[in-house]
Amino acid sequence: MAVDMQVLGQQAKAAAFALRKFDTAAKNDALRAIADEIDARRDAIFAANAADMEDGRAAGLTPALLDRLNLAKRLEGVTADVRRVAELPDPVGEEFNIRTLPNGLKVCKRRVPVGVLGVIYEARPNVTVDVAALALKTSNAVILRGGKETLRSNIALVDAICAALESVGFPPDAVQLIRDTDRGYVRELLRLDRYVDMIIPRGGSGLHTFCRENSTIPVITGGIGICHLYVDSTADLKAAEDIVQNAKVQRPSVCNALDTLLVQESIAAQFIPRIIARLSADGVRFRVDEAAAAIAGTADNIQPAGDGDWDTEWLDLILGIRVVPDLDAALEHIYRHSTAHSDGILTSDPTSMERFLNEVDSAAVYINASTRYTDGGQLGLGAEIAVSTQKLHARGPMGLEELTSYKWLIVGEGHVRP
Amino acid sequence: MAVDMQVLGQQAKAAAFALRKFDTAAKNDALRAIADEIDARRDAIFAANAADMEDGRAAGLTPALLDRLNLAKRLEGVTADVRRVAELPDPVGEEFNIRTLPNGLKVCKRRVPVGVLGVIYEARPNVTVDVAALALKTSNAVILRGGKETLRSNIALVDAICAALESVGFPPDAVQLIRDTDRGYVRELLRLDRYVDMIIPRGGSGLHTFCRENSTIPVITGGIGICHLYVDSTADLKAAEDIVQNAKVQRPSVCNALDTLLVQESIAAQFIPRIIARLSADGVRFRVDEAAAAIAGTADNIQPAGDGDWDTEWLDLILGIRVVPDLDAALEHIYRHSTAHSDGILTSDPTSMERFLNEVDSAAVYINASTRYTDGGQLGLGAEIAVSTQKLHARGPMGLEELTSYKWLIVGEGHVRP
Numbered sequence: 001m002a003v004d005m006q007v008l009g010q011q012a013k014a015a016a017f018a019l020r021k022f023d024t025a026a027k028n029d030a031l032r033a034i035a036d037e038i039d040a041r042r043d044a045i046f047a048a049n050a051a052d053m054e055d056g057r058a059a060g061l062t063p064a065l066l067d068r069l070n071l072a073k074r075l076e077g078v079t080a081d082v083r084r085v086a087e088l089p090d091p092v093g094e095e096f097n098i099r100t101l102p103n104g105l106k107v108c109k110r111r112v113p114v115g116v117l118g119v120i121y122e123a124r125p126n127v128t129v130d131v132a133a134l135a136l137k138t139s140n141a142v143i144l145r146g147g148k149e150t151l152r153s154n155i156a157l158v159d160a161i162c163a164a165l166e167s168v169g170f171p172p173d174a175v176q177l178i179r180d181t182d183r184g185y186v187r188e189l190l191r192l193d194r195y196v197d198m199i200i201p202r203g204g205s206g207l208h209t210f211c212r213e214n215s216t217i218p219v220i221t222g223g224i225g226i227c228h229l230y231v232d233s234t235a236d237l238k239a240a241e242d243i244v245q246n247a248k249v250q251r252p253s254v255c256n257a258l259d260t261l262l263v264q265e266s267i268a269a270q271f272i273p274r275i276i277a278r279l280s281a282d283g284v285r286f287r288v289d290e291a292a293a294a295i296a297g298t299a300d301n302i303q304p305a306g307d308g309d310w311d312t313e314w315l316d317l318i319l320g321i322r323v324v325p326d327l328d329a330a331l332e333h334i335y336r337h338s339t340a341h342s343d344g345i346l347t348s349d350p351t352s353m354e355r356f357l358n359e360v361d362s363a364a365v366y367i368n369a370s371t372r373y374t375d376g377g378q379l380g381l382g383a384e385i386a387v388s389t390q391k392l393h394a395r396g397p398m399g400l401e402e403l404t405s406y407k408w409l410i411v412g413e414g415h416v417r418p
Numbered sequence: 419m420a421v422d423m424q425v426l427g428q429q430a431k432a433a434a435f436a437l438r439k440f441d442t443a444a445k446n447d448a449l450r451a452i453a454d455e456i457d458a459r460r461d462a463i464f465a466a467n468a469a470d471m472e473d474g475r476a477a478g479l480t481p482a483l484l485d486r487l488n489l490a491k492r493l494e495g496v497t498a499d500v501r502r503v504a505e506l507p508d509p510v511g512e513e514f515n516i517r518t519l520p521n522g523l524k525v526c527k528r529r530v531p532v533g534v535l536g537v538i539y540e541a542r543p544n545v546t547v548d549v550a551a552l553a554l555k556t557s558n559a560v561i562l563r564g565g566k567e568t569l570r571s572n573i574a575l576v577d578a579i580c581a582a583l584e585s586v587g588f589p590p591d592a593v594q595l596i597r598d599t600d601r602g603y604v605r606e607l608l609r610l611d612r613y614v615d616m617i618i619p620r621g622g623s624g625l626h627t628f629c630r631e632n633s634t635i636p637v638i639t640g641g642i643g644i645c646h647l648y649v650d651s652t653a654d655l656k657a658a659e660d661i662v663q664n665a666k667v668q669r670p671s672v673c674n675a676l677d678t679l680l681v682q683e684s685i686a687a688q689f690i691p692r693i694i695a696r697l698s699a700d701g702v703r704f705r706v707d708e709a710a711a712a713i714a715g716t717a718d719n720i721q722p723a724g725d726g727d728w729d730t731e732w733l734d735l736i737l738g739i740r741v742v743p744d745l746d747a748a749l750e751h752i753y754r755h756s757t758a759h760s761d762g763i764l765t766s767d768p769t770s771m772e773r774f775l776n777e778v779d780s781a782a783v784y785i786n787a788s789t790r791y792t793d794g795g796q797l798g799l800g801a802e803i804a805v806s807t808q809k810l811h812a813r814g815p816m817g818l819e820e821l822t823s824y825k826w827l828i829v830g831e832g833h834v835r836p
Contacts, residue, residue: 017753020777101798105787112779114809193630197809212611212634218810219636239832246834335435344828357827359438361530369523369830378835379826380519391532391615391823392636393811405809408797409775410762412787414657416664417796 003180005188008143009195012116015173016141019113022170024090030168031086031133035079037164038129038157042075048156049125056149061123064253068124069150078126085133088382091401092139095409106411111404113139115197118189120145120211122203125153131200132161132175134385138403141174143196145189148181155179190215197405200386205313220398222363222388225255225341226313227371230262230330230356235346237271239368241278243346246370249282252317255387256342256364256374259313260320262330268323269295275321276302284317291323310337327352331359338362341389342371363389363396421598423606426561427613429591430534434559436589437531442508448586449504449551453497455582456547456575460493466574467543474567479541482671486542487568496544503551506800509819510557513827524829529822531557533615536607538563538629540621543571549618550579550593552803556821559592561614563607566599573597608633615823618804623731638816640781640806643673643759644731645789648680648748648774653764655689657786659696661764664788667700670735673805674760674782674792677731678738680748686741687713693739694720702735709741728755745770749777756780759807760789781807781814 022030038045049071056066071078091111098108117140121127128146135142146154154177162172178185190199193216200220201211208221229247231240247258263271272295276286280301287305288296296302309320310333324330327345334343344366345356353367364374374397376384381399388394394402440448456463467489474484489496509529516526535558539545546564553560564572572595580590596603608617611634618638619629626639647665649658665676681689690713694704698719705723706714714720727738728751742748745763752761762784763774771785782792792815794802799817806812812820 020779099798105791107797110775115779216630218808236832242832242834250835353829357528361438361533362825364826364828367827367829369828369833370835372835373523373828373830373833374826379525379828380517390636395823396826405813407780408782408792408814409785410782410787410791410797411771411785412791414654414660415787415791416660417668417788417790 003178003185005178005185005192008176008178009116009192011173012141012143012176013195015171016113016115016139018171019136019139019141019174022139024092026168027090027137027139028086030136030165030170031082033164033168034129034133034161035082037160037167038075038079038082041156041160045075045153045156045160046072048152052150052152059149061149065123065149069153071125071153074126078129082129082133085137085383088137088400090137091404103415104413105415108409109406110409111401111406114403114405115140116195117142117403118145118192118196118199118217119143120186120189120199120201120203120207121147122207123147123149125150125157127202128154128157128177129161131385132158134383134400134403136174138400140403143176143178143189145178145186151179151181186210187214190217193217202386218393220386220388220393221390222341222386223255224313224339224389225257225371225374226259226311226337226339227256227341228260228262228334228338228343229258229371230264230324230327230334230345231267231271232264232327232330232345232347232349232352233266234348234352235267236348237267237274240271240346241275243368243370244275245278245282247372248279248284248319249317250370250372253315255313256371257315258319258371260310260322260333260337262322262324262333263292264330265291265323265325268292272296272321272323279319282317284319287318287320289322292321295323296321313339327355331356334360339389341387342366342374344369344371363387421596421603423596423603423610426594426596427534427610430559430561430594431613433589433591434531434533434557437554437557437559437592440557440588442510444586445508445555445557446504448554448583448588449500451582451586452547452551452579453500455578455585456493456497456500459574459578463493463571463574463578464490466570470568470570477567479567483541483567487571489543489571492544496547500547500551503555503801506555506818508555509822521833522831523833526827527824528827529819529824532821532823533558534613535560535821536563536610536614536617536635537561538604538607538617538619538621538625539565540625541565541567543568543575545620546572546575546595547579549803550576552801552818552821554592556818558821561594561596561607563596563604564599569597569599604628605632608635611635620804636811638804638806638811639808640759640804641673642731642757642807643675643792644677644729644755644757645674645759646678646680646752646756646761647676647789648682648742648745648752648763649685649689650682650745650748650763650765650767650770651684652766652770653685654766655685655692658689658764659692661786661788662693663696663700665790666697666702666737667735668788668790671733673731674789675733676737676789678728678740678751678755680740680742680751681710682748683709683741683743686710690714690739690741697737700735702737705736705738707740710739713741714739731757745773749774752778757807759805760784760792762787762789781805
């Protein structure tokens, strides 16, 4: 079944225009209607999801991937999240930079929707609903493109969303799914600049690179984190142990998990054995430089760091350890190897804190805390659509405000430019 | 002479890193040193410019292009502008969204430079100095690519800038010029995503489209304005005459000049003859729809609007005039034909004002004022690097703050994520 992407684009743009009529209360009602409709259709959604799971098993998907695909234990959380988004403040319409110029012109900026979002993601059907809710809350239309493993689940969910939108008088085309997983449609989506204002890829670095290389629409790249912690000689080593363990072990498969631990030489002999003992109990394996190796000794889970290890996002229970003489060397290592996602220092020295905050140019720079906090929910945004590691538009966790643009409102009384 | 763009990129990135060491006072001193050095080298700069002018004349450049190229009457203004940029507030380092989360984590955002800018422009050597000054003020390195007509002028200016930077201990690679105007280098620049963070094209729509199609780096597109004014039946027609005249005539060659005038039917017979009489005196020619033609009658400077006229940015003393029954029809016309740059309504009806502000989604939306105010200087930004008509990062006039990004600073006391 061929998809006409031009038609999808036109429909999305028309829906985005129509969405502007609805105020915050109407949007929140629509979100609640969506949650209700998904709840009402749970049997049909579970049936579609079960068929996706069965095909996934037959295709030999890993247990981790099958778990991501599985809606059975997740659907209640998904609709609860939609109801929670309805409770969040609405950034659209907010006015700021309000001024009267010396000539009497009244000027301000007003937050407006971006327009049409294109979101490309992989095997998590819950993302379908999350993204639709965040887009609608900010009066944006969205074109969704999910993974092929989850097409039937996504169709069932988007059908529920569209039915709910129609029931409350919203344009159903505000949420459209590309109902065919041929990769050619991704390419087409990336060139629909006439209709689509922003592309958000959610997936691995291959997807991000593909989007950046092929898109004529602005792309929010991010999500790739080679994250560092530097422990200096003044650090509280007990706290440092806890932080390093949390950053590496709590959820190793995500982008804000720790990849490389840098340890100041003068405390290396003291700290490295402690951290290796502590993290070995969690099943962590280590890639260590020569100096760290001399301290760590030999064990099954310790091996020398090889070429490229400092440039690898592990996404697994693996930790690089490198000994550095001082802060300058730590900063130099981070400058060379960081993906500018999340990097931190563990220290009690105010000068080092200040220098680290100033000199590390990452989306999130930490003092004495775990890198795992780089997350919209943890940082108080109420929601998260993506984590950006690029510098334009938004950096770090992106919440509702980052799904808006602004326009200038300029009110005169017959003003002409001299 | 071949240019190694990879080397330019590396040098720019290293310079951007080095620039972070310098505080506002040091940056302002560097800007003043640049102005002084350009003044000191004025003979050499004028000689280079005279050679460019001579070649331009021989190549048959239009008087308008030759005027843009000419530095003779402009250099004093250029260095005065650099000294003025030194006086502006520095956005870099400013902290905002400062909060302490319920768990005690201290969180804020701090403005930081974007990093490395790539700026592509045409035959205006003054842009070379403007852009360098704005980039340095915000601690950004820049790679400049000017037009071939002005290569010698640009080399003389950038040599002066680099000498000044060196004299005050700044990295001279902070401002680099691609000293070869082969178009292949533009293509290479657009793919230097490893080193360059932001592309700013300054030129016609062809350049903007080329950049968007070929860049793997975020591009600020803009500068194309099909601008509208809608005069409704409640407008002060005397003020409307002045505003329309100012928007069309004051500087017709720029993007915020008026292109299409929409007139409400009920006042068309009254207003159209007045505006045609008034603007004819300025040499304006008109492209009118049928209803306007019936009112305007025949004259040498009046012709029927043809296919595509409503989608043309005139950049000239030409004005489209269309009669519409009401606000809805005006909004519909703007929705279909605007490039979302600058559009306004002239009215005294509060409901129409409100609807126009809400429903027109352009970078600048006006009530009872000339579209010519869409300009960083006019709107109080103190400077302008570009006017964006895209929705991400920045919209409308971009000043110093729009040349910054931000990073999150997160300060804990041993915080780990539960």
